[in-house]
Amino acid sequence: MSKIILTGDRPTGRLHIGHYVGSLRRRVELQNSGEYDKIFIMIADAQALTDNAENPEKVRQNIVEVALDYLSAGLDPDKITILIQSMVPELTELTFYYMNLVTVSRVQRNPTIKSELQMRGFGDSIPVGFFTYPISQAADITAFKATTVPVGEDQMPMLEQCQEIVHKFNSVYGDTLVEPKILLPENQACLRLPGTDGKAKMSKSLGNCIFLADTADETKTKVMSMYTDPNHINVNDPGQIEGNTVFTYLDAFSRPEHFEAFNPGYANLEEMKDHYKRGGLGDVKCKKFLINVLNAELEPIRARRKEWEKDIPGVYEILKKGSAIAEAEAADTLARVRRAMKINYFEDGALIKEQAEKYKN
Secondary structure (H helix, E strand, O other), X not given: OOOEEEEEEOOOOOOXXXXXXXXXXXXXXXXXXXXXXXXXXXXXXXXXXXXXXXXXXXHHHHHHHHHHHHHHHOOOOOOOEEEEHHHXXXXXXXXXXXXXHOOHHHHHHOHHHHHHHHHHOOOOOOOHHHHOHHHHHHHHHHHOOOOEEEOOHHHHHHHHXXXXXXXXXXXXXXXXXXXXXXXXXXXXHHOOOOOOOOOOOOOOOOOOOOEOOOOHHHHHHHHHOOOOOOOOOOOOOOOOOOOOHHHHHHHHHOOHHHHHHHOOOOOOHHHHHHHHHHXXXXXXXXXXXXXXXXXXXXXXXXXXXXXXXXXXXXXHHHHHHHHHHHHHHHHHHHHHHHHHHOOOHHHOHXXXXXXXXXXXX
């Protein structure tokens, strides 16, 4: 069986470093590993419209922003396929068929949906499209026969529901769909990077993000205002590492060469943590080190983005070609699904012949 990846993002704004450590950086590694036969990266505009239906221009404008973030992070259109979800209409039809295999109560129990609904404060005005987001995502994954889905920890319930849909479909209609497996970040700190304010999740809507496209000065300003240990008032006070956003970010980003270049007083992060915990290391010094680490990581991304920004028509051409490749793949899956569900009436010569014989006399 071919090894195939499907993953992506909703185009509701520029991507931030939470996306980067949670999945984007890993996508680049997987792209360059040579282990996978096909990699599909989807800009999920149709899903973004489920809670932005009255503001389609927001989604429209952010298509190219997300594409630029992909390309600047190192995704290579010669190695992977970048597509726009709405340009693959087969996904909508698959979603419709899968809806019959999932109960309302099952979707309501999905932890990711419960969390997202609470965060958006829909109340009794939940858009049906948003509510059925897990089913749409299952259509996306299965359409491309994905065997692997590299995402953050918060998406695990979505993949589990996709697996349930695959099991249900195959048990009812025969072995048709490929069951995907999740691929989580190897670095525990990358499973869910908190916001700069210390809140559990970095989110564009909460305004607690450092974006991949942020300048060095913007990054510095955001880090200097970052949440640390509220009880670490004086430099000599013992400090708390757990829940301290600065150290969580250093866990996710710092490497040995960063200490050699920017913080030679320590051999590694564990030495720095020990000093902070016993007292004598100030928050400002920790933040300045993090600024250097982040800017070292983001500078090549910023440079690539500037180059791609010079050829926006070329970016759209990449998306157009990728969407055409993706549609062909999804059309093949949809044909298999229709055959399995016995709704391929015009292709079923045996059915037509049978019915003709039935009414011949």
